[in-house]
Amino acid sequence: MNYFPDEVLEHVFDFVASHRDRNAVSLVCRLWHRVERLSRQRVFVGNCYALSPEILIARFPGLKSLTLKGKPHFADFNLVPHDWGGYVQPWIEALSNSRIGLEELRLKRMVVSDESLELLSRSFANFKSLVLVSCEGFTTVGLAAIAANCRFLRELDLQENEIDDHSGHWLSCFPDSCTSLISLNFALPLETLQNILMRAPQLVDLGTGSYIHDPDSETYNKLKHTILKCKSIRNLSGFLEVAPRCLPAIYPICLNLTSLNLSYAAGIHGSELVKLIRRCAKLQRLWILDCIGDKGLEVVASTCKELQELRVFPSDVLGVGHAAVTENGLVAISAGCPKLHSLLYFCQQMTNAALIVVAKNCPNFIRFRLCILEPTKPDPVTMQPLDDGFGAIVQSCKHLRRLSLSGLLTDRVFLYIGMYAEQLEMLSVAFAGDSDKGMLYVLNGCKKLRKLEIRDCPYGDKALLTDVGKYETMRSLWMSSCEVTLGGCKTLAKEMPRLNVEIINEHDQMEIGSEEQRVEKMYLYRTLVGPRKDAPEFVWTL
């Protein structure tokens, strides 16, 4: 290909969109590496500590869109102490000091300060899109800066972040006419919902916050009329406080909705949810609470034939009661929604038989995350472990990339996963397995494994140390409440200098020098830049 001018190569590479493919392209030869990196606009950094901002900027001077992820996934469930890290400030500083014309920033599980948001809003004239998922550290002051300074903002997506101040005043910082705004995904308080809708009638994504309680109020009527004008809305979410009698306000747009998130609407009864969903025949994505029940899921199955992604969350998050969905709901969905490829399902129980049926009905799963609320719960009918059920899933779903296990599981399920889950990239395991063999089956068998996160399983140093080279082919490994020891982790760190092996030593449990003591939390990841300099005291990098 030496006789093609660079521009031609670049044009060809334009058709190569996915990160993975572009990464592959860049490995072909020096020429391709150079052309690829100079033309690359979108970069995905799965672990902000794997490289430095300087490396990123040097390699991709044409960067326009950056995705950054910080804390390990289990940080979402309070398994990682505060102040662990994941600060976006150094990245924004470095980018703003460079010539990069950043237009989009997507952050997940990172610490974002108001200072960072202000710097961001002032540094990039063409900034268009900010997505913050499960982040923390900022308040509405930072958001006000974004609203006020980013003249070309098209998308502001705030999902499940810990924001310290919930006042809606910052929303008035949006200019009078946000004709560029097409996506506002966060909990909008009602008073401002009306205002925003009037300023940005072309909105495609909309989050609603405190809804209203009284269908006779003037605000409600105004809202109803405004929504009628927003025919463009395709994605609706929020509903943090909604009185069921006010749901009819949304009915006019239901038919066009492709994405609906009702998973915060704890106050809406299953029957009301069902009434709403019956009108949403074009839904591709549905997030809902389990109070919809198995019967409600049957309605979803018969109504939403285009459904691709379903998430059923527990309404009883303290886990002390009974969940409202069982294996029956899932089987109904699998039978009725042939396009389903992503699932997150919190349920009270699951059977092997049901999983086998689901596997047969839906061989196209890419993401399959099942959470049986009671750990180590067996198949309630046969009292057997769920090895065979999950085995059927991995055997049938040849494109499975993400899997989360739960229920009673022995080493056998990992044998199946190692054998069949050839495309598996991320595996989450809790309270499962009998011995080191389980983990080894997975490490040996899943060639494409990138992230492995394990909690409360009996895997020790033998599992950890058998194939140390594997970890350089992966993004990260998390092990908590397992059987790995300090000595084992030290050995690993010594043999693999390009990994950061971090021990989280909360509450000063660990003593230096005592090799046999168990390590409560270990997080290791490959990196180009060695031990991080912002690690807090309780994080030891071995």
Added chain:
Amino acid sequence: MSPDLPKSDVSSGLNFKETELTLGLPGEIGRGTSSLIQIPGSSSAKLTGTKRGFSQAAMDLNLGRSFSVEHDDSACEQSESENEDLSVAKPPSAKAQILGWPPVRAFRKNVITKSCHLVKVAMDGAPYLRKVDLEMYNSYQQLLSALEEMLISCSTIPTHPTRNYLDEKKLMDPASGVEYVPIYEDKDGDLMLVGDVPWKMFVESCKRLRLIKISEAIGPDPRTPQQSASCTS
């Protein structure tokens, strides 16, 4: 490379099979075994089961039994049956709160649990109870409308939205003419008539709701349906 087992373990005749803890109910064999892990480099076999959050929490959890395993070496010789003898019987309903379980983001947990004041609603003559979230309503009128819709009217019968409940907090079943008076149980356990205190105060103190048939409420002189003209549309 995995370290060899320390010789002391071999010589002590440690039999791993015997030391396996099962997750099954006592008496069941061969189901989901959980073997104890040998710590390489340690001079003696240590039972590490109890150090695992798993064995403490998961086994305490609603499995109807819990294994308490000792830390010292003598525990290694225990067989399966001895493990059962050791088991401290815990009530099946005792559930340990496991850190980070269920795997739901803190944001979501806060949203679901906050401002959700669910109370049971019992209606005389109804075979089962319902639940309402008092936070959903701003006034007695809204609450009573909702209760009426939920418990009394059929969904096909339209309820009148402007019914006045200010003076008479009663509900009526148009089909039968039976009237109900809403009462509630407050924090002190007393039965109170709904409507006497300001709404917010009511929401804070209400523990459960009940709709009682008016004949029971008033006593031996029940009102006739005609006198409840204000309840009809």
